[in-house]
């Protein structure tokens with residue numbers, strides 16, 4: 001079974017939404033052997049907290065239930081996961097510098113690599129913005145997730 005981890009800065013907005021969308025889309029496939037997902041942040045500012053209330057409510061309106069608690073990425077994550085998905089280019093650069101070896105750094109990819117809409121080049125941080133930013137995060141994640149999931153089978 002393949003394992004994917006979604007990474008953003010605080011693990012309270014983008015990566016928990018990615019995890020919830022991934023989980024709903026894989027469970028909708030109805031397969032017995034479904035890939036495993038998790039999420040984490042580069043920082044521990046919000047460690048142990050539920051996802052941001054705004055992200056949870058925007059996602060809920062599209063049918064996604066975000067339940068994860070924030071945690072910081074660990075060295076073990078680089079060994080334990082097959083795919084390490086960065087939400088933006090800054091997160092990707094940070095992950096590359098944190099990767100303990102070449103095998104681990106080879107697992108790092110930008111989420112938008114899987115998007116079919118060429119306008120989507122990163123999943124922008126919605127934390128300091130308004131409702132449109134949260135909707136944009138969901139639009140981008142819903143666009144790229146089917147092909148990311150297909151790549152794991």
Ligand code: 4NP
Pocket residue numbers: 008009010011012013014015041045125126127
């Ligand atoms: P995320 O958003 O990386 O998508 O979880 C953020 C959450 C918190 C902060 C920044 C971005 N912060 O500065 O606390």
